[in-house]
Amino acid sequence: xxxxxxxxxxxxFMVAVAIILQFSxxxxxxxxxxxxxxxxxxxxxxxxxxxxxxxxxxxxxxxxKLAWTCIILVFPVLxxxxxLVFGRSELTKNTRERMDAVHRELTACLEMDYTAIKxxxxxxxxxxxxxxxxxxxxxxxxxxxxxxxxxxxxEAMFVDMLGAMERAEKFIFLEYFIIEDGEMLQKMLAIMKRxxxxxxxVRLIYDDVGxxxxxxxxxxxxxxxxxxxxxxxxxxxxxxxxxxxxRDHRKILVVDGQVGFTGGINIADEYINKKERFGYWKDAGVxxxxxxxxxxxxxxxxxxxxxxxxSEDYRQYLPEQYHKTENPEDGFVQPYxxxxxxxENVGENIYLNIINHAKQYVYIYTPYLIVxxxxxxxxxxxxxxxxxxxxxxxxxxxxxxxxLLTQSYYEQLMQCGVKIYQYxxxxxxxxxxVCDDKIATVxxxxxxxxxxxxxxxxxxFMYRSQAVMQLKEDALDTIERSREITRDFCRKRNLVILALxxxxxxxxxxx
Numbered sequence: 001x002x003x004x005x006x007x008x009x010x011x012x013f014m015v016a017v018a019i020i021l022q023f024s025x026x027x028x029x030x031x032x033x034x035x036x037x038x039x040x041x042x043x044x045x046x047x048x049x050x051x052x053x054x055x056x057x058x059x060x061x062x063x064x065k066l067a068w069t070c071i072i073l074v075f076p077v078l079x080x081x082x083x084l085v086f087g088r089s090e091l092t093k094n095t096r097e098r099m100d101a102v103h104r105e106l107t108a109c110l111e112m113d114y115t116a117i118k119x120x121x122x123x124x125x126x127x128x129x130x131x132x133x134x135x136x137x138x139x140x141x142x143x144x145x146x147x148x149x150x151x152x153x154x155e156a157m158f159v160d161m162l163g164a165m166e167r168a169e170k171f172i173f174l175e176y177f178i179i180e181d182g183e184m185l186q187k188m189l190a191i192m193k194r195x196x197x198x199x200x201x202v203r204l205i206y207d208d209v210g211x212x213x214x215x216x217x218x219x220x221x222x223x224x225x226x227x228x229x230x231x232x233x234x235x236x237x238x239x240x241x242x243x244x245x246x247r248d249h250r251k252i253l254v255v256d257g258q259v260g261f262t263g264g265i266n267i268a269d270e271y272i273n274k275k276e277r278f279g280y281w282k283d284a285g286v287x288x289x290x291x292x293x294x295x296x297x298x299x300x301x302x303x304x305x306x307x308x309x310x311s312e313d314y315r316q317y318l319p320e321q322y323h324k325t326e327n328p329e330d331g332f333v334q335p336y337x338x339x340x341x342x343x344e345n346v347g348e349n350i351y352l353n354i355i356n357h358a359k360q361y362v363y364i365y366t367p368y369l370i371v372x373x374x375x376x377x378x379x380x381x382x383x384x385x386x387x388x389x390x391x392x393x394x395x396x397x398x399x400x401x402x403x404l405l406t407q408s409y410y411e412q413l414m415q416c417g418v419k420i421y422q423y424x425x426x427x428x429x430x431x432x433x434v435c436d437d438k439i440a441t442v443x444x445x446x447x448x449x450x451x452x453x454x455x456x457x458x459x460x461f462m463y464r465s466q467a468v469m470q471l472k473e474d475a476l477d478t479i480e481r482s483r484e485i486t487r488d489f490c491r492k493r494n495l496v497i498l499a500l501x502x503x504x505x506x507x508x509x510x511x
Contacts, residue, residue: 044076044077044080045076047076047080048072048073048076048079048080049073051072051079051080051083052068052069052072052073055068055069055072055083056069059343060343060453061372061449061453062372062373063372063373063449063508064449064453066506067506067507067508068083070506071083096341098306098309099306099339099341100341102302102305102306102311103139103302103341105302105305105311105314106139106298106299106301106302106314107139109294109298109314109315110139110140110141110294110295110298111141112135112141112142113141113142113143113144115144116141116142116143116144116332117131117132117135117142119144120142120332120463123463123464124438124463126357127332127357127438127439127463129353129357130350130353130354130357130439130461131332131334131461131463133349133350133353134334134336134346134350134461135334137344137346137349138336138337138338138344138346140295140334140335140336140337141295141334142332142333142334143290143291143292143295143332143333143334144291144329144332145290145291145328145329146288146289146290146291146292146293146328146329146330146333146465147288147289147290147328147329147330147333147465147466148286148287148288148289148330148331148333148460148462148465148466148467149286149287149289149466149467149470150284150285150286150440150442150466150467150468150470150471150474151263151284151285151286151287152284152470152474152477152478153272153273153282153283153284154264154265154271154272154273154281154283154285155272155273155274157261157263157265157285157287158184158265158271158272160261160287161188161253161261162187162188162191164253164255164259164261164287165188165191165192165195165253165255166191167255167256168195168200168255168256169200169256170200170201170256170257170317171200171201171202171203171254171255171256171257171317172192172195172200172201172202172203172253172254172255173203173252173253173254173255173297173300173301173304174188174202174203174204174205174252174253174267175204175205175206175248175250175251175252175253175299175300175303176204176205176206176207176210176211176250176251176252176266176267177206177207177210177211177247177248177249177250177251177266177444178206178207178210178211178214178266178267178268179206179211179214179215179219179266179267179268180211180214180215180266180267180268180269181214181215181216182268182269182274182275183269183272183274184267184268184269184271184272184274185216185267185268188267189223189226192204192226192228193226193227193228196226196227196228197227201229202227202228202229203228203229203230203231203300203304204223204228204229204230204231205230205231205232205233205248205300205303205304205307206230206231206232206233207232207233207234207247207248207249208232208233208234208235209234209247210247210248210249210266214268220232231303231304231307231308232307233247233248233303233307233456234246234247234248245450245454246340246454246455246456247450247454247455247456248303248455248456249444249451249455249456249457250262250299250303250337250444250456250457250458251263251264251265251266251285251444251458252296252299252300252458254293254296254297254300256319257293257294257297257317257318257319258289258290258293258319259287259288259289259293260287260288260289260292260293260296260297260335261285261286261287261288262285262286262288262296262335262442262443262444262458262459262460263283263284263285263286263430263431263442263443263444264283264284264285264367264429264430264431264444265283265285271283271429277398277427278394278396278397278398278426278427279395279396279425279426279427280425280426280427281426281427281429282423282425282426282427282428282429282430282478283428283429283430284365284430284431284432284442284471284474285442286442286460286462286467288333288335288460289328290328290329290333292333292334292335292460293319294318294319295334295335295336296335296458297314297317298314299335299337299458301314301317303456330465330466331462331463331464331465331466331468332462332463332464332465333460333461333462333463333465334460334461334462335458335459335460335461336350336443336458336459336460336461337456337457337458338445338455338456338457338458338459339456340453340454340455340456345452345453347443347445347451347452347457347459348372348374348375348445348452350441350459350461351375351433351441351445351447352374352375352378354433354435354439354441355378355379355382355389355435356378356381356382357435357439358382358387358389358435358436359387359436360387360388360435360436360437361387361388361389361390361435361436362382362387362388362389362390362433362434362435362436363390363392363432363433363434363435363472363475363476363479364389364390364391364392364432364433364447365392365428365430365431365432365475365478366391366392366393366428366430366431366446366447367393367394367398367427367428367429367430367431367446368393368402368405368406368446368447368448368451369391369393369406369409369410369447370402370405370406370409370447370448370449370508371409371447372449372452375447376409376412376413379391379413379416379418380412380413380416380417380418381416383413383416383417383418384416384417388419389417389418389419390418390419390420390421390475390479391413391418391419391420391421392421392422392423392428392475392478392479392482393406393420393421393422393423393428394422394423394426394427394428395422395423395424395425395426395427395482395483396426396427397427398427398429401504402448404497404500404501404504405501405504405505405508407490407501408501408502408504408505410485410489410490411487411490411491414485414487414490415487419484420484420485421479421482421483421484421485422482422483422485423478423481423482424481424482424483425481428478430442431443431444431445431446431447431459432471432475434468434471434472434475437468437469437472438463438464438468439461439462439463439468440461440462440467440468440471440472441459441460441461441462442459442460442462442467442471443457443458443459443460444457444458444459445457445458445459449508
């Protein structure tokens with residue numbers, strides 16, 4: 001009874017009920033009018049037709065259009081209401097304008113090193129084209145004087161995260177999708193509290209939906225009492241809103257503008273294997289030191305100023321303003337961020353460019369393999385051309401329906417030569433690409449529609465930095481501990497599973 005009561009009186013449950021009631025009132029009101037008045041029903045069907053034309057002509061993924069087209073045409077009343085509330089992938093006009101204003105402040109502080117681009121062009125024109133794309137369409141520059149370190153697990157990265165926080169002298173910035181009470185959070189809070197007392201500025205951004213079930217009670221109040229500033233992205237309120245679709249899925253830790261961390265690791269004990277949920281939790285991350293950390297600092301400040309509706313001088317957080325250090329040099333490094341503000345799918349296009357420029361191999365980690373036509377064709381064509389394409393997904397899923405959907409894409413990839421592996425020890429949450437011993441990206445971008453089209457994401461593009469080969473070694477080791485999927489595995493599924501997968505495929509962009 002206590003568990004039921006805790007669920008019923010939780011904020012998530014009450015807000016969800018409020019939203020469902022509002023949606024139901026709108027739906028049944030419209031439905032009632034359509035039943036009572038033939039004229040209204042005819043108007044709704046005409047509206048459904050024109051709404052489908054709007055959907056088809058949107059600058060978005062064809063599969064996304066197909067899913068909504070089917071719903072709107074088959075169930076006009078439900079489809080119209082659903083689409084107007086949840087179907088739009090872009091932000092509202094006011095939200096977009098406010099974010100654009102903050103983004104202009106950001107881009108003014110990001111200066112391209114054309115010497116680095118020229119040097120990369122001389123070494124590898126294909127990699128330079130990728131770098132140019134990131135700069136021109138995501139506005140994040142390429143850096144030469146930076147160093148990377150790859151982590152094959154959350155627990156390995158957590159040790160260095162704590163060490164970096166302990167050495168903080170100016171500021172600690174954290175931005176995470178999920179925050180849950182436990183050993184990981186408490187160790188970080190102990191350091192943050194001590195650092196605030198030493199005069200260090202500590203700021204924390206969390207996604208309200210991502211953390212709604214996991215945040216400790218009175219979390220923001222307790223952090224405020226410690227002197228830690230907090231901001232919640234897109235709070236989950238009991239009001240219908242089209243921006244509920246857009247979440248802050250990034251994971252960023254920046255200390256003094258000198259060291260930054262990103263990857264798949266959130267702040268919860270399963271990410272460092274202090275709590276077992278789905279077998280061993282295999283994650284990955286990367287540490288960046290040097291000039292490239294500035295891009296992560298500005299990413300955080302952009303989101304902070306957007307949420308808090310503030311403005312400040314970004315350059316006061318440049319490391320050279322308060323601490324002179326000699327920057328390391330280790331290949332080329334280019335952090336990037338992706339946003340649903342525009343129609344440019346930066347995360348997906350970086351992945352596609354890696355696949356399309358591969359000469360020998362591409363190894364991929366992803367917890368979800370829900371790929372659109374562009375990604376499917378790119379993977380198939382690479383394999384057809386003799387590229388060694390290997391994809392590692394979980395053996396033990398976190399979401400069973402999503403896992404069935406993931407497995408539904410196996411056969412069409414495998415028949416073209418793509419090799420699929422399932423990680424036997426448990427769940428793989430890492431989001432990584434490594435290619436030809438020279439190019440890699442590690443970040444937060446999953447191979448699913450929400451991550452590629454609806455969420456704020458981030459990652460690091462690397463060329464011949466030490467993290468590239470560290471990731472390759474980890475990939476080969478992980479593949480050794482994984483089960484290779486055969487085409488018989490796909491063909492011998494029972495008819496119920498195959499039918500369910502077919503239905504899930506149709507609505508994949510909405511899951």
